[in-house]
Amino acid sequence: MEKQFSGQNQKKLGLSQFVQAIEASRTLAITTKVTELRRQGKTIIDLGAGEPDFPTPAPVCDAGIQAIRNGKTKYTHNAGILELREKIAAFVNKYGGQYQPEQILVSAGAKQSIFNALLAVCDPDDEVLVISPYWTSYPQQVKMARATPVFLQASERDHYKVTAEQLSKAITPKTKLLMFNSPSNPTGATYTKDELAAIADVVAQHDIYLLSDEIYMQLVYDGLEPVSMAMFPQIRSQLILVNGLSKSHAMTGWRVGYLAAELPIVKAAAKVQSHSTSNITSISQYAAVAAFELAETELQKMRTTFAERRDFVTQRLRSMPGVSLSLPQGAFYVYPNFSQYFGKKYQQKTLNAALDIADFLIDAAGVAVVPGEAFGSNENIRISYANSMENLAIAMDQIEVALKKLQ
Ligand code: PMP
Ligand code: GLU
Numbered sequence: 001m002e003k004q005f006s007g008q009n010q011k012k013l014g015l016s017q018f019v020q021a022i023e024a025s026r027t028l029a030i031t032t033k034v035t036e037l038r039r040q041g042k043t044i045i046d047l048g049a050g051e052p053d054f055p056t057p058a059p060v061c062d063a064g065i066q067a068i069r070n071g072k073t074k075y076t077h078n079a080g081i082l083e084l085r086e087k088i089a090a091f092v093n094k095y096g097g098q099y100q101p102e103q104i105l106v107s108a109g110a111k112q113s114i115f116n117a118l119l120a121v122c123d124p125d126d127e128v129l130v131i132s133p134y135w136t137s138y139p140q141q142v143k144m145a146r147a148t149p150v151f152l153q154a155s156e157r158d159h160y161k162v163t164a165e166q167l168s169k170a171i172t173p174k175t176k177l178l179m180f181n182s183p184s185n186p187t188g189a190t191y192t193k194d195e196l197a198a199i200a201d202v203v204a205q206h207d208i209y210l211l212s213d214e215i216y217m218q219l220v221y222d223g224l225e226p227v228s229m230a231m232f233p234q235i236r237s238q239l240i241l242v243n244g245l246s247k248s249h250a251m252t253g254w255r256v257g258y259l260a261a262e263l264p265i266v267k268a269a270a271k272v273q274s275h276s277t278s279n280i281t282s283i284s285q286y287a288a289v290a291a292f293e294l295a296e297t298e299l300q301k302m303r304t305t306f307a308e309r310r311d312f313v314t315q316r317l318r319s320m321p322g323v324s325l326s327l328p329q330g331a332f333y334v335y336p337n338f339s340q341y342f343g344k345k346y347q348q349k350t351l352n353a354a355l356d357i358a359d360f361l362i363d364a365a366g367v368a369v370v371p372g373e374a375f376g377s378n379e380n381i382r383i384s385y386a387n388s389m390e391n392l393a394i395a396m397d398q399i400e401v402a403l404k405k406l407q
Helices: 026-039 058-069 082-094 109-121 137-144 164-170 193-204 263-274 282-292 296-318 354-365 389-405
Strands: 104-107 127-132 148-153 175-181 209-213 239-244 257-260 381-384
Touching: 058 282, 082 104, 082 257, 082 282, 104 109, 104 263, 109 137, 109 175, 109 209, 109 239, 109 257, 109 263, 127 137, 137 148, 137 175, 148 164, 164 193, 193 209, 257 263, 296 389, 354 381, 354 389
Parallel strands: 127 148, 127 175, 175 209, 209 239
Antiparallel strands: 104 257, 239 257
8 A cells, every 4th residue: 555645743754843843934935926926927016025136247147157167067165165255254354354264154045154053053942032023034944953033022113123221131041142134134124333332242241142144234225334243343252144145246046145253153054064055056156256356336336226216115105094114224125014904804805914915915906025924023014125116116006006995
């Protein structure tokens, strides 16, 4: 008789308890949904995906092609080619770091960097403080590292930033690590240098790690300068710095992320990687070297465009009755609160949560967004403005019209 796959953990042929305890990525799920709806012939404007709409800059693509032509298609050093780690070290040191190339581990996106870091430092009884709203993968990755996520709430009133005092109160003897992300996905909240310094001071007073996810560091607006946790010497031994090229250089598909930390942590994270993915694609590494050589003006162009779009989208949303939002100063997301629409009806269905709002917007406005439940809040939706001005204008018009239909 053919063996049955039960899908339950109590049978031998079933899924692990481990995998049943985690959720698939809700942000990636939106991209899958959009692809499916488009396949069915629907016209959808995708403001869900968190990736720049710009093409990867030509010199970066050329370097990748050249790498293939030059036969750079073999395994590389587990941690990444030295040339790239030198570029990365120079970059993080420009923002206050003091890292040697040995202290850099290149991974398949910042996502893998964070995962490697968590596996390198977390034990089963450890708690990881996650500031909420959070990027969807943080709590799931913490669980995958067999640690426990503990949430620290940042409110809309405080522009989704936590204060040093809040943080101080939230740290317990079980806290192993603080997950920190500025500019933030999903809120766009961007800490000033002084605010970062205050957080760093609290971290320095405790035996905890600080994982600073700086993937949106260069995407800041309103005259703000990029700032990094690397600039605070008091936390040097506690800091695990994560960054990557996906967002700043429109290189999401190349999968280039990295981690910088004290040597024992880097070695431990590299050990994890040595048994999972080895090195990242050799071709991407050569392209990444070229990315670090791009003129600052190339990046500035993208930043200016993002800033214009942010202004446009926030103005349009603010002009819609019942929508409130905190002005994001970094990344490419707006996180408006739609709870004023709870209780209203669309086609007999009462809207009670962000998930309902997102379903309603895709259905009635043809606009895909990510519901706040993916980020730990059920009153907001995340709108990515990494899309053309033309599409953003149509999307805002369609959302406005759709909202008026609600009863
Ligand atoms: N951190 C944050 C906050 C993100 O938004 C993303 C984007 N998905 C990542 C890390 C990972 O990006 P990547 O793996 O493409 O480098
Ligand atoms: N970080 C992006 C997002 O939040 C890309 C998708 C993902 O990796 O989660 O949408």
